[in-house]
Each structure stands twice: as C-alpha cells, then as structure tokens.
Amino acid sequence: MLGTIAATVTAAALAAPVAGLFAHRAVRRSANARLMRIGTPNGMDEQGFVRIGGIDQWISVRGEDRANPVLLEIHGGPGAANSPYGARTRAWEEHFTLVRWDMRGAGLTFAHGGPVAQGGEPSFERLYADALEVVHHVRERLGVDRVVLLPSSFGTVFGLRLARSHPELFSAYVGTDQNVLEAGRDTSAYDATLERLRAAGKKKAVAQVEAMGSDPRRWTPAQRTAYDKLCAGSDPLTLDTVKKVILGSMWLSPLYSPGRIAAYFKGQGFSEPVTAGTHGFDDWAEGTRFEVPFFVFQGALDVITPAARAKAYFDAVEAPVKAFALIEDASHFAALRRPDRFLELLLTHVRPVVTAGRRTTDAA
Known part of the structure; x- marks a missing residue:
C-alpha cells in the first residue's frame, strides 16, 4: 500500500525543481535533527543495532529521564517500521522512555544488509520470538521489571498474544489501530471498502475486491497488500495521512537517506509472507482476559481497523484496569496523525496506573 502511494507522491515531488526540493529537505532534516537532541542530565539517546x-x-532507546516509564512499540505493516517518526513523537520522550524497534525485514533493520541479512524469509513465529527477546533486552538494558507494551496496527496481533502469555513482563497494554482477528466473521471494513469503490465508479477495483472474497484468511499475502492499498486509497482521510504524515515524516527524517527510503518499501514487500502465519488466529476464541491494565486508543474514523470492532472486543476484555478512547479526526495511523492527543491519553490514563499503582480510569 505505502509503496504504491509513495511512487505516486515521489513522481509528483520530482516534477518540482530537484535542487529546490532537496534544499528544502536539507533544511527541514537539520531542524528535525536539532529537535531530536536530548540534553537532560538523566536523559538517554541510544540508537543502533x-x-x-x-x-x-535496529533499536532506539530515547527519553529525557530514565526514571520515566518505558514504552516499547511494536510496529505494524508487516514491515511498516516506526523509525521515521521521531520528530512527530518527540514530546512523548518528555514523559516516557520510548523504545522503537525495526523488526526483522523492516525499516533500518532491512536496510542494514538487505534481504540476505534477515536470516531467511520472515514468519510470524520468528518475529514473535524476536519480540520476546527485545522485551528481555530492554528490561535488562534499562533495569526495569516491566514495560508498557505499545503495539499498533498489525503489531497488535503480536501485542495481544504477548500480553496474554507474558503478563509478568508488562505494566500495561496500549493498543492503537487495534486489529481484532475474528475468523472472518466481521466483514464491515470489507463491505465499506466496496461501498467507497462503487461510489467512486472504480469498477475494476470493485471486481478485484469481490474476487478476493470477504474472508482475509483466504487471501494470499499479495492479495492482502492489494486490499490494503484499495481500502486506504479509497478513503480521503487515510490517504491524506499516508501522504502527509507517513511519507512526509520519512522524507524529512534525519535517519532516512533516499536509499534507506527505497529499502523501507522493499522491506515491506519482503515482509508480506508474515501475514500467512495469522490465518488461524481468532482473538475472541483465544481469550479476552488479561492480567495487565488494558487500554485501546483508536482513530474514530479508522477504515482499516474499524473503531466499532475494536470497541466490541474491548468491551469483552476483563482486565485489572481498562479504558477506551477515540482519537477524533483520525483514521488509521491515529497516534501519528494526532500525537498530541495520543500523548494526552497516555498521560491521563496510562502513566498514572504504571507509576502510582493500579486504579480505575474512565475513558475520555
């Protein structure tokens, strides 16, 4: 999805005078590099392999005070690493130590040696094992018993299973762009995608989506990618977020050269097979009881992982503490489109629980 949209946006950008385009980019990247500096006495900025x-x-550990709670992100995709978004989420690092990990086959990990350095074709099982190893690495490096688990989009498929199976490792679960796998029973996102495509007169796309069928368990990885492209591309708000927030952040990130940007999208293609390992999953059947505080902050207008589906699952969850909140004016990638609102929710609901013991919070 992102790769196809990126090609269109890049072509349009390069229609502008190249020298001016790259001069503007250099200025903005320098400003972002200054923004990312951490100079506090108890701060931390470690980025590397x-x-x-x-x-x-690739793992980044950053924050202005090591005494703050630790947030460990599990990014989506597959292959949609969060390493380009440091400038957008800089304010989070005032209140949390933010750990970003580019999975095997994704982002800077993929760019570091390409496909031959990834240890073979990625699978869900292998990435899940990597995630557990990352959790233990972070706990040891930072000297903490538990971390806040912050998965997004496809990362929540890992996140739910990590939180269910290893509650001793996590002080809270915070899902966003929350995915709920339910064995093909809920077809609302699929039906809405078809409705948007029909309204736009996209007959070829309608036929393509209809031919796939509504059960994602039967899709090949390539079909899933094609569906995601059509689902996101047919929604103006999601498409705007991809262009301005996702691709814009990548273009202006101090970490991303043009070569690394190209590698980012190659990594997404390389990571496609991971979804095949999830076809037998059913989050309802696998359990709605969690032994950790459970939070979901979802884009109110999400067309990829609809808020209604996430709320239905959340309502069934049993947890010591739980809260659900909508992020207004946001579709998918809600935390990145509205990082200020997401931080507000973290400070209102999550930080008090993980720093001062468990207590009940009401959703905003």
Whole structure:
C-alpha cells in the first residue's frame, strides 16, 4: 500500500525543481535533527543495532529521564517500521522512555544488509520470538521489571498474544489501530471498502475486491497488500495521512537517506509472507482476559481497523484496569496523525496506573 502511494507522491515531488526540493529537505532534516537532541542530565539517546534472533536489528532507546516509564512499540505493516517518526513523537520522550524497534525485514533493520541479512524469509513465529527477546533486552538494558507494551496496527496481533502469555513482563497494554482477528466473521471494513469503490465508479477495483472474497484468511499475502492499498486509497482521510504524515515524516527524517527510503518499501514487500502465519488466529476464541491494565486508543474514523470492532472486543476484555478512547479526526495511523492527543491519553490514563499503582480510569 505505502509503496504504491509513495511512487505516486515521489513522481509528483520530482516534477518540482530537484535542487529546490532537496534544499528544502536539507533544511527541514537539520531542524528535525536539532529537535531530536536530548540534553537532560538523566536523559538517554541510544540508537543502533542489537543482536536479536541471530541478526542485527535496529533499536532506539530515547527519553529525557530514565526514571520515566518505558514504552516499547511494536510496529505494524508487516514491515511498516516506526523509525521515521521521531520528530512527530518527540514530546512523548518528555514523559516516557520510548523504545522503537525495526523488526526483522523492516525499516533500518532491512536496510542494514538487505534481504540476505534477515536470516531467511520472515514468519510470524520468528518475529514473535524476536519480540520476546527485545522485551528481555530492554528490561535488562534499562533495569526495569516491566514495560508498557505499545503495539499498533498489525503489531497488535503480536501485542495481544504477548500480553496474554507474558503478563509478568508488562505494566500495561496500549493498543492503537487495534486489529481484532475474528475468523472472518466481521466483514464491515470489507463491505465499506466496496461501498467507497462503487461510489467512486472504480469498477475494476470493485471486481478485484469481490474476487478476493470477504474472508482475509483466504487471501494470499499479495492479495492482502492489494486490499490494503484499495481500502486506504479509497478513503480521503487515510490517504491524506499516508501522504502527509507517513511519507512526509520519512522524507524529512534525519535517519532516512533516499536509499534507506527505497529499502523501507522493499522491506515491506519482503515482509508480506508474515501475514500467512495469522490465518488461524481468532482473538475472541483465544481469550479476552488479561492480567495487565488494558487500554485501546483508536482513530474514530479508522477504515482499516474499524473503531466499532475494536470497541466490541474491548468491551469483552476483563482486565485489572481498562479504558477506551477515540482519537477524533483520525483514521488509521491515529497516534501519528494526532500525537498530541495520543500523548494526552497516555498521560491521563496510562502513566498514572504504571507509576502510582493500579486504579480505575474512565475513558475520555
């Protein structure tokens, strides 16, 4: 999805004078590099490669006070690393130590040696094992018993299973762009995608989506990618977020050269097979009881992982503490489109629980 949209946006951008385009980029990247500096006495800024699962994987650990709670992100995709978004989420690092990990086959991990350095074709099982190893690495490096688990989009498929199986490792679960796998029973997102495509007169796309069928368990990885492209591309708000927030952040990130941007999208293609390992999952059947505080902050207008589906699952969850909140004026990628609102929710609901013991919070 992102790769196809990126090609269109890049072509349009390069229609402008190249020298001016890159001069503007250089100025903005320098400003972002200054923004990212951490100079506080108890701050931390470690970015580099750690040996995880037998290969070098990129991990960033940043924050203005090591005494703050630790947030460990599990990014989506597959292959949609969060490493480009440091400038957008800089304010989070005032209140949390933010750990970003580019999975095997994704982002800077993929760019570091390409496909031959990924240890073979990625699978859900292998990435899940990597995630557990990353959790243990972070706990040891920062000297903490538990971390706040912050998965997004496809990352929540890992996140739910990590939180269910290893509650001793996490002080809270915070899902966003929350995915709920339910064995093909809920077709609301699929039906809405078809409705948007029909309204736009996209007959070829309608036929393509209809031919796939509504059960994602039967899709090939390539079909899933094609569906995601059509689902997101047919929604103006999601498409705007991809262009301005996702691609814009990548273009202006101090970490991303043009070569690394190209590698980012190659990594997404490389990571496509991971979804095949989830076809047998059913989050309802696998359990709605969690032994950790459970939070979901969802884009109110999400067309990829609809808020209504996430709320239905949340309502069934049993947890020591739980809260659900909508992020207004946001579709998918809600935390990145509205990082200020997401931080507000973290400070209102999550930080008090993980720093001062468990207590009940009401959703905003």
